[in-house]
Amino acid sequence: MAIERTLAIIKPDAVGRGLAGDILKHIHEAKFKIVAIKSLRLTKAEAEGFYAVHRERPFFKDLTEFMTSGKLIVMALECENAIARWRDTMGATDPAKAAHGTIRKTFGTSIQNNCTHGSDAAETARAEIGYFFSGMELV
Ligand code: CMP
Numbered sequence: 001m002a003i004e005r006t007l008a009i010i011k012p013d014a015v016g017r018g019l020a021g022d023i024l025k026h027i028h029e030a031k032f033k034i035v036a037i038k039s040l041r042l043t044k045a046e047a048e049g050f051y052a053v054h055r056e057r058p059f060f061k062d063l064t065e066f067m068t069s070g071k072l073i074v075m076a077l078e079c080e081n082a083i084a085r086w087r088d089t090m091g092a093t094d095p096a097k098a099a100h101g102t103i104r105k106t107f108g109t110s111i112q113n114n115c116t117h118g119s120d121a122a123e124t125a126r127a128e129i130g131y132f133f134s135g136m137e138l139v
Contacts, residue, residue, distance in 0.1 A: 004082040005035060005138075007128035009117035012070030015039075019107050020073055023116065026103050030089045032077040036137045042068050050131055059112065066112055074132045083125055086118040 010023050027034065042050070047064040054060050077086055091102025095114055098105035108114040119125035129138065 001080045003078060003080055004122065004125065005076050005078045005129060006082045006086045006119045006125045007117070007132065008075045008077050008086055010073040010075075011113070011115055011117060012066065012068075012072060013109065013113040014107060014115040015073060016070045017107075019115065022107065023103055026089055027075075027077065030079075030085060032079050032082065032086070035076040035078045036133050037073065037075045038132070038137075039071050039073050040132075041071050044068050050128070062112060076129045076133055076138060083119055083122065087120070090114075090116045090118050 008027070010020050014020065014023060044064060047067040048055070048060075051060065051063055051067070054063065057063075079085060089103060091098025091104040091108075093104070093114060094111040095104040095108025096111075098108065103116050104114045119128050
């Protein structure tokens with residue numbers, strides 16, 4: 001299996017509730033390498049750019065408001081099959097449907113306030129990592 005990188009975000013609901021440490025523990029236990037990590041707050045335009053693929057969805061306005069409501073922690077994670085593994089570690093988008101023991105099942109409170117984001121495919125992962133990190137930060 002190939003070594004991959006994926007973008008992970010700890011969202012404002014989780015950072016605001018002091019859950020970053022607990023979520024990082026899941027990341028370490030799942031044996032991801034954290035290639036790059038930083039904390040930042042998005043502007044509305046930056047959040048709209050990141051979620052541009054969802055622009056026509058009814059939840060777009062609420063989502064971009066939520067994602068600008070506080071600090072995020074963004075990471076480039078690396079391991080074999082990282083994209084699928086991070087999605088498995090997070091669990092389903094809707095915490096109510098996520099598997100037991102996953103981050104979203106344990107900490108998520110709604111389909112929007114689901115604590116974490118992960119890239120859904122190799123092409124998206126490249127674009128999303130590049131949205132937040134420069135080449136030098138990824139060496
Ligand atoms: P994320 O994996 O970051 O991708 C898009 C986000 O939109 C998703 O997690 C949720 O936080 C949010 N969202 C809000 N409502 C929905 C919905 N009905 N379906 C999918 N995603 C939703």
